[in-house]
Amino acid sequence: MTPDFYSRLPKAELHLHIEGSLEPELMFALSRRNRIAIPFASVDDIRAAYRFTDLQSFLDIYYAGAAVLQTEEDFHDLAAAYFDRAAADGVVHAEIFFDPQTHTHRGIPMGVVLDGLFAAIEGARSRHGMTVELILSYLRHLDEEDAFATLRAAEPWLDRIVGVGLDSSERGNPPAKFARVFAASRERGLKLCCHAGEEGPPAYIREALDLLAVDRIDHGNRALEDPALVARLARTAMTLTVCPLSNVALRNVDRIEDHPIDRMLDLGLRATVHSDDPAYFGGYIAENYRAVAEARRLSRDAVVTLARNSFLGAFLDDAALADHLARLDRFVAADVAAT
Numbered sequence: 575m576t577p578d579f580y581s582r583l584p585k586a587e588l589h590l591h592i593e594g595s596l597e598p599e600l601m602f603a604l605s606r607r608n609r610i611a612i613p614f615a616s617v618d619d620i621r622a623a624y625r626f627t628d629l630q631s632f633l634d635i636y637y638a639g640a641a642v643l644q645t646e647e648d649f650h651d652l653a654a655a656y657f658d659r660a661a662a663d664g665v666v667h668a669e670i671f672f673d674p675q676t677h678t679h680r681g682i683p684m685g686v687v688l689d690g691l692f693a694a695i696e697g698a699r700s701r702h703g704m705t706v707e708l709i710l711s712y713l714r715h716l717d718e719e720d721a722f723a724t725l726r727a728a729e730p731w732l733d734r735i736v737g738v739g740l741d742s743s744e745r746g747n748p749p750a751k752f753a754r755v756f757a758a759s760r761e762r763g764l765k766l767c768c769h770a771g772e773e774g775p776p777a778y779i780r781e782a783l784d785l786l787a788v789d790r791i792d793h794g795n796r797a798l799e800d801p802a803l804v805a806r807l808a809r810t811a812m813t814l815t816v817c818p819l820s821n822v823a824l825r826n827v828d829r830i831e832d833h834p835i836d837r838m839l840d841l842g843l844r845a846t847v848h849s850d851d852p853a854y855f856g857g858y859i860a861e862n863y864r865a866v867a868e869a870r871r872l873s874r875d876a877v878v879t880l881a882r883n884s885f886l887g888a889f890l891d892d893a894a895l896a897d898h899l900a901r902l903d904r905f906v907a908a909d910v911a912a913t
C-alpha cells in the first residue's frame with residue numbers, strides 16, 4: 575500500500591455529526607463573532623476539556639460547544655470546513671447527520687440551519703465533486719412529541735433530506751420510545767438510521783430492527799455479545815457504521831489495539847469505518863481507517879472491504895453505486911500495480 579493509501583482510498587462517509595466537526599479554532603472564532611460566551615479562555619483550554627469518560631461526558635461538551643452556531647453563515651462555515659477535510663480524506667459521497675433540536679431549542683429556526691448546510695453542500699459539489707445527503711437526527715433524551723414537532727418543522731425541506739437518525743444519550747432511551755415517529759418518517763419516504771449498541775445493550779439493536787425497521791445501524795458494536803443477533807445482522811447484510819476513534823475516546827473500547835473491527839468482518843458483518851465527531855475524537859475518516867488498520871494489522875483486502883461496504887450501505891441509486899464501486903476497483907488495481 576502506498577503511504578497515502580488511506581486518504582486516497584475512495585470512500586463514503588455515513589456516520590458524521592456535523593456539529594461534531596466543530597474544531598476548537600472555529601468554536602472560538604464563532605464565540606467572538608457572535609458574542610456568545612463559552613466556558614473556555616482559549617483554544618488550548620477547549621482541547622484540554624476533551625477528556626471523556628463515557629458518552630454523556632462528551633455530549634455535555636458537544637451541546638455546550640454547539641451554542642456558538644447562530645447564523646446561516648456559521649452553519650455554512652462549519653460544513654464547508656468539514657467537506658474540505660473530507661475531500662482531502664478521499665470521501666466522494668457523504669451522508670451527514672444534523673441535530674435540529676440542538677438548535678431549534680435555542681431559538682435558531684430550522685431554515686437557518688438548513689440554508690447554511692445547503693449552501694455548503696452546493697460548494698462541496700462544485701469544489702470537490704462530492705455528493706452529500708442530509709440525515710435529520712432526533713435527540714433520544716427528549717420525548718417523542720418533540721421529535722414529531724421536529725419532523726413537522728422540517729416538512730418544507732423533506733425532499734432535500736434523505737433520512738432520519740436517532741442519537742444522543744442511549745442508555746435509558748431505547749428505540750421503542752420513537753417507534754411512532756420513525757413510522758411517520760418512513761411514510762414520508764425517509765430512510766431510517768439509529769444509533770444502537772454503542773453503550774446500550776444488544777436488545778436496543780433488536781428494537782431498532784424489529785420496532786423501527788431501520789435501514790442502517792450506527793455503531794452496533796455490542797451486537798458482538800449476542801451470537802444470534804450477529805447471525806441475523808450478517809444474514810440480512812445490515813450495515814454497521816463503526817467509529818473506532820470514537821469508541822476509544824468514549825471508552826467503549828479500551829485501546830485501539832483491542833478494536834473488534836476485524837472480528838466484525840470475519841463474522842460476515844457489513845461493517846464500515848467512519849468518524850462520528852472528528853473534532854472531538856482526534857481524527858477524521860482517513861485517520862480512523864489508518865489507526866484501526868495499523869493497530870489491528872488489517873490486510874489491504876480488509877481495508878478495501880470496509881470502503882466497499884461504505885458504498886453498499888449508502889443511500890445511493892444503482893447507477894451511482896455501480897460508478898463508485900468501479901472507481902474503487904480502479905483505485906485498488908492502480909495501487910496494487912504501484913507497490
Ligand code: HPA
Nearest residue numbers: 591741742743769850851
Ligand atoms: O457518538 C455519539 N453517540 C450518540 N449521540 C451522538 N451525538 C453526537 N455524537 C454522538
Ligand SMILES: [Zn+2]
Nearest residue numbers: 741769792850
Ligand atoms: Zn454518532
